[in-house]
Amino acid sequence: MKRVLILFALGVLVTSFIQNFARKAAASGAPDDPRIARVMRILRDGVSATTEEQIRITEIPAPPFQESARAAYMKKLLTGAGLRVETDDTGNVIGEWPGTSPEIIMIAAHMDTVFPAGTDVRVKREGGRLLAPGISDNGTGLAALVALSNAFRDAKIKTNRTILFVADVGEEGEGNLRGMRALAEAYKKRLKYVLALDGSAIEYVTTSALASRRVEITITGPGGHSWSDFGAPNPIHAMGRGIARFVTVHVSESPRTSFNVGEIEGGTSVNSIPASAQMKVDLRSESESELAAIEGHLRDAVKAGIDEEMSAARERGMAGSANLLNLKINVLGVRPAGELPENSPLLAALLTADTQLGNRSRRERSSTDANIPLSMGIHAISLGAGGRSGGAHTLDEWYDPTGRELGLQRVALAVLSLAGLEP
Numbered sequence: 357m358k359r360v361l362i363l364f365a366l367g368v369l370v371t372s373f374i375q376n377f378a379r380k381a382a383a384s385g386a387p388d389d390p391r392i393a394r395v396m397r398i399l400r401d402g403v404s405a406t407t408e409e410q411i412r413i414t415e416i417p418a419p420p421f422q423e424s425a426r427a428a429y430m431k432k433l434l435t436g437a438g439l440r441v442e443t444d445d446t447g448n449v450i451g452e453w454p455g456t457s458p459e460i461i462m463i464a465a466h467m468d469t470v471f472p473a474g475t476d477v478r479v480k481r482e483g484g485r486l487l488a489p490g491i492s493d494n495g496t497g498l499a500a501l502v503a504l505s506n507a508f509r510d511a512k513i514k515t516n517r518t519i520l521f522v523a524d525v526g527e528e529g530e531g532n533l534r535g536m537r538a539l540a541e542a543y544k545k546r547l548k549y550v551l552a553l554d555g556s557a558i559e560y561v562t563t564s565a566l567a568s569r570r571v572e573i574t575i576t577g578p579g580g581h582s583w584s585d586f587g588a589p590n591p592i593h594a595m596g597r598g599i600a601r602f603v604t605v606h607v608s609e610s611p612r613t614s615f616n617v618g619e620i621e622g623g624t625s626v627n628s629i630p631a632s633a634q635m636k637v638d639l640r641s642e643s644e645s646e647l648a649a650i651e652g653h654l655r656d657a658v659k660a661g662i663d664e665e666m667s668a669a670r671e672r673g674m675a676g677s678a679n680l681l682n683l684k685i686n687v688l689g690v691r692p693a694g695e696l697p698e699n700s701p702l703l704a705a706l707l708t709a710d711t712q713l714g715n716r717s718r719r720e721r722s723s724t725d726a727n728i729p730l731s732m733g734i735h736a737i738s739l740g741a742g743g744r745s746g747g748a749h750t751l752d753e754w755y756d757p758t759g760r761e762l763g764l765q766r767v768a769l770a771v772l773s774l775a776g777l778e779p
């Protein structure tokens with residue numbers, strides 16, 4: 357009898373614990389809340405409207421440093437979703453979904469593309485595929501911002517934390533993450549989590565930020581005639597000597613480190629000694645110290661190349677005070693490294709969403725908008741917003757919206773569980 361009583365008491369305890377837990381889970385936005393189910397349904401039913409919006413966004417050109425036309429359109433769309441929208445001095449469009457708490461969850465998607473002004477960005481349809489430069493990177497992320505904010509409004513969601521839906525500038529190339537830098541700086545005191553929506557892929561999530569540096573090196577000299585001034589120091593020869601030294605550098609496989617001389621320029625004609633030579637070099641590493649080491653090696657190699665060219669000029673009697681080479685090194689971009697903590701609630705929320713949707717994702721390291729908050733100790737990830745795509749950063753880029761609802765629902769589940777639902 358005593359034993360039965362104890363078992364009964366235990367049973368009551370366990371039941372009340374489970375009920376309590378379920379109540380708490382519901383309050384923080386568990387999937388059984390009817391409002392969450394409504395958001396899931398709205399996102400699924402709205403897939404083709406989202407794709408049509410993606411086409412309209414993609415067809416507004418957004419070359420590097422020229423995002424303003426697309427920004428104006430994004431402002432209109434986010435305002436239409438019922439958000440308070442403003443554009444900051446950097447050009448970011450910020451739509452606020454006010455919560456009861458000032459703490460912020462930011463969902464960001466970059467507006468800029470890598471394509472120069474004049475690129476044909478009209479979207480062509482081929483079977484189930486959409487083709488256009490920038491259609492997925494980052495038409496997918498921008499369309500997702502619109503779909504999510506509309507779904508939250510239509511499902512009459514109320515959240516504890518404030519959500520910022522942000523279309524940001526300057527993610528690609530020499531934009532040097534300037535949009536996210538400004539956002540992180542402006543909101544750092546209240547910013548809890550950042551989700552950067554970039555492209556389509558949902559089979560991985562970026563949780564580590566790859567450090568990178570982009571360097572422009574210019575060597576200038578006196579120039580001259582290829583025959584009558586022969587022997588004078590030649591900037592292209594000096595740069596060639598420097599590159600030949602640099603590229604033999606041994607880089608570590610772990611932490612993985614890479615280098616690339618990606619652009620080279622200089623000279624005016626085949627029979628002139630050029631007055632200048634210029635190159636752009638991209639350096640990346642999983643480790644800040646490896647990155648610093650390889651940058652040091654690059655600088656040393658270029659200086660040694662110049663010394664070698666000058667000593668050749670001296671041997672030919674052409675190294676007078678008017679015949680010197682000058683070196684200028686200009687850092688074009690710095691992307692800091694960073695790591696999402698293993699026990700981050702942001703990662704837990706995303707993995708839970710994956711489980712709920714039957715999705716599997718692996719973790720990756722990459723260079724994205726998430727680099728900036730991660731380097732400041734703010735929890736951030738970069739992830740795709742659903743569908744399939746290929747050919748990013750090429751004129752043959754394509755997007756297939758099949759299955760995009762999964763990507764949208766995944767973001768919504770993670771964000772709503774982090775934001776917490778208010779009754």
Ligand SMILES: [Zn+2]
Nearest residue numbers: 493494554555
């Ligand atoms: Zn992108």
